Amino acid sequence: xxxxxxxxxxxxxxxxxxxxxxxLAGYWAPWVEGSxxxxxxxxxxxxxxxxxxxxxxxxxxVRERLWMPLWGLALGLALLSLGPKRRLQASPRGFLWLxxxxxxxxxxxxxxxxxxxxxxEGRGGFIxxxxxxxxxxSLPLWPVPWRRRxxxxxxxxxxxxxxxxxxxxxxxxxxxxRIPPDMGWGLPLYGLGLALWGWAWWRTSW
Numbered sequence: 001x002x003x004x005x006x007x008x009x010x011x012x013x014x015x016x017x018x019x020x021x022x023x024l025a026g027y028w029a030p031w032v033e034g035s036x037x038x039x040x041x042x043x044x045x046x047x048x049x050x051x052x053x054x055x056x057x058x059x060x061x062v063r064e065r066l067w068m069p070l071w072g073l074a075l076g077l078a079l080l081s082l083g084p085k086r087r088l089q090a091s092p093r094g095f096l097w098l099x100x101x102x103x104x105x106x107x108x109x110x111x112x113x114x115x116x117x118x119x120x121e122g123r124g125g126f127i128x129x130x131x132x133x134x135x136x137x138s139l140p141l142w143p144v145p146w147r148r149r150x151x152x153x154x155x156x157x158x159x160x161x162x163x164x165x166x167x168x169x170x171x172x173x174x175x176x177x178r179i180p181p182d183m184g185w186g187l188p189l190y191g192l193g194l195a196l197w198g199w200a201w202w203r204t205s206w
Contacts, residue, residue, distance in 0.1 A: 022193030029186025064124030
């Protein structure tokens with residue numbers, strides 16, 4: 001690889017890390033905020049809150065789609081921690097990859113007395129988190145070009161899966177709670193991170 005190629009690859013990796021950081025900050029920032037009721041729901045809280053919409057018969061809703069940004073963060077961090085190497089080494093990056101296997105399991109039901117892995121409301125987060133963890137765990141076995149394709153597919157996958165459900169939740173929020181929803185700064189920040197992520201991986205071959 002030429003010196004310019006190495007420099008371009010390094011800058012692309014740096015941009016990918018910056019993009020992931022923007023996505024992380026955007027995910028934990030408010031997505032939908034009901035200021036009148038004094039309630040703020042982050043991207044992590046929103047799927048749990050929509051359980052009440054489902055139990056009240058409002059819908060249709062597929063809450064599990066709103067977990068995709070969290071699973072996407074875990075997948076993105078795993079791809080970055082593996083880098084251009086195909087084999088894991090005993091290094092901080094290797095340990096970071098091990099941690100990303102546990103990350104998707106955060107969508108398992110957090111309130112066993114109300115939701116359990118086999119309840120209607122908890123089943124999707126349980127199964128989806130387990131599948132995401134398995135994908136992350138298998139990434140070291142994937143050829144580098146395949147991992148790059150997964151990285152490039154991440155932005156359209158997150159947007160295509162999460163977008164329609166977020167629009168539906170937005171509509172139900174205003175229709176049934178009678179509170180006009182406000183968009184927090186986290187959602188556009190996450191979107192900016194996704195766009196930068198796709199551009200960074202488009203510029204690199206690793």
